[in-house]
Amino acid sequence: xxxxxxxxxxxxxxxxxxxxxxxxxxxxxxxxxxxxxxxxxxxxxxxxxxxxxxxxxxxxxxxxxxxxxxxxxxxxxxxxxxxxxxxxxxxxxxxxxxxxxxxxxxxxxxxxxxxxxxxxxxxxxxxxxxxxxxxxxxxxxxxxxxxxxxxxxxxxxxxxxxxxxxxxxxxxxxxxxxxxxxxxxxxxxxxxxxxxxxxxxxxxxxxxxxxxxxxxxxxxxxxxxxxxxxxxxxxxxxxxxxxxxxxxxxxxxxxxxxxxxxxxxxxxxxxxxxxxxxxxxxxxxxxxxxxxxxxxxxxxxxxxxxxxxxxxxxxxxxx
Ligand SMILES: [Zn+2]
Numbered sequence: 001x002x003x004x005x006x007x008x009x010x011x012x013x014x015x016x017x018x019x020x021x022x023x024x025x026x027x028x029x030x031x032x033x034x035x036x037x038x039x040x041x042x043x044x045x046x047x048x049x050x051x052x053x054x055x056x057x058x059x060x061x062x063x064x065x066x067x068x069x070x071x072x073x074x075x076x077x078x079x080x081x082x083x084x085x086x087x088x089x090x091x092x093x094x095x096x097x098x099x100x101x102x103x104x105x106x107x108x109x110x111x112x113x114x115x116x117x118x119x120x121x122x123x124x125x126x127x128x129x130x131x132x133x134x135x136x137x138x139x140x141x142x143x144x145x146x147x148x149x150x151x152x153x154x155x156x157x158x159x160x161x162x163x164x165x166x167x168x169x170x171x172x173x174x175x176x177x178x179x180x181x182x183x184x185x186x187x188x189x190x191x192x193x194x195x196x197x198x199x200x201x202x203x204x205x206x207x208x209x210x211x212x213x214x215x216x217x218x219x220x221x222x223x224x225x226x227x228x229x230x231x232x233x234x235x236x237x238x239x240x241x242x243x244x245x246x247x248x249x250x251x252x253x254x255x256x257x258x259x260x261x262x263x264x265x266x267x268x269x270x271x272x273x274x275x276x277x278x279x280x281x282x283x284x285x286x287x288x289x290x291x292x293x294x295x296x297x298x299x300x301x302x303x304x305x306x307x308x309x310x311x312x313x314x315x316x317x318x319x
Contacts (some may be wrong), residue, residue, distance in 0.1 A: 022208040044093030046190030046316030051268045065308040067116035071156045077313050081144050090301040091316035097251045100299025113156045119251050124157030132160050135182040137167035159192035188316050191254035197247035198224040200235045212241035250287050251297050270309050
């Protein structure tokens with residue numbers, strides 16, 4: 001699906017295509033992955049969540065975002081719909097640096113949710129909570145999640161209007177997602193090192209870094225998603241750009257795009273100077289210095305959890 005889209009765009013503008021394609025690779029609108037086959041071997045590198053559009057007045061208020069988190073039955077969505085073992089707590093999945101096993105999640109608590117809405121100045125009958133749009137795609141499970149969220153939020157007086165788009169029409173989905181029109185949206189995001197993409201020359205059987213000055217014409221391009229995979233497929237590395245094996249994605253590859261001000265996948269429009277500073281500091285630290293990085297990631301995780309900028313629905317397993 002993604003490949004088809006890429007080829008279509010490649011004809012016009014190679015660089016633009018690469019940028020667009022990276023986003024499509026990382027942002028999921030539906031569940032594209034298989035279910036866990038073993039109970040203990042699961043490794044995660046992403047998270048599927050409902051995001052709040054903080055450019056909408058109502059979601060500028062933290063208590064409202066927290067109320068939504070308490071109102072939504074994440075346990076049910078994670079285990080019954082997504083077939084995950086547990087509902088997530090923070091945004092950082094188990095196994096990634098900064099994961100906090102004692103971080104409290106948001107258990108379903110309607111009383112608390114109503115209390116928070118009241119504190120924020122929204123009564124059950126407030127007209128401002130009667131037309132809240134939720135953007136989602138047409139995957140069977142995604143659709144079920146959206147429906148469940150709508151029902152759960154009705155318990156605190158919120159009337160959700162579902163806006164479903166066809167995931168196959170990725171351009172439309174991306175444009176709706178980026179339009180800022182919708183209050184809420186469902187999406188998944190996987191950490192990925194941005195260099196984990198190469199362009200193969202189908203004719204010459206050579207593969208390049210995306211920044212190579214000698215890329216083949218569009219009709220000869222083949223996108224390759226790992227160095228080893230390229231070699232196994234019979235491609236040899238280009239002598240000009242000398243593509244390097246991709247590094248393993250880390251926590252910063254998950255957090256930076258989603259939560260740094262202006263991040264490439266920051267569709268909540270989250271803006272928190274403290275988080276920006278921590279991310280910038282973390283980006284400047286050698287990824288092998290885990291003891292220096294861990295406290296920074298943990299602090300970010302905790303801030304994001306308290307700010308309730310997303311409703312975390314389940315962790316995405318590594319492919
Ligand atoms: Zn090259």
